[in-house]
Amino acid sequence: MRHIGKEWAVEKAAELSRDLCRLHHVGNDRWQITASIGVAVLQGADFEMFYKNADAALYESKKNGRNRYTVYCKEAE
Numbered sequence: 001m002r003h004i005g006k007e008w009a010v011e012k013a014a015e016l017s018r019d020l021c022r023l024h025h026v027g028n029d030r031w032q033i034t035a036s037i038g039v040a041v042l043q044g045a046d047f048e049m050f051y052k053n054a055d056a057a058l059y060e061s062k063k064n065g066r067n068r069y070t071v072y073c074k075e076a077e
Contacts, residue, residue: 006041013037013069036061037069
């Protein structure tokens with residue numbers, strides 16, 4: 001995903017979260033799925049740093065109540 005900005009990534013994280021949270025019908029059962037999502041933008045960093053930043057954002061989402069997305073922010077470290 002080259003040349004994709006933070007705004008696009010945030011929009012996609014919100015869309016994914018909304019889509020997962022809808023009620024899903026499987027046979028006679030109803031399921032609701034939630035997700036914690038970490039968003040990071042690769043800006044000149046290598047993949048290892050990008051992955052570390054996304055992972056930090058993911059755990060921030062989990063810490064703050066789950067079923068949300070968090071954008072990595074260097075100042076939050």
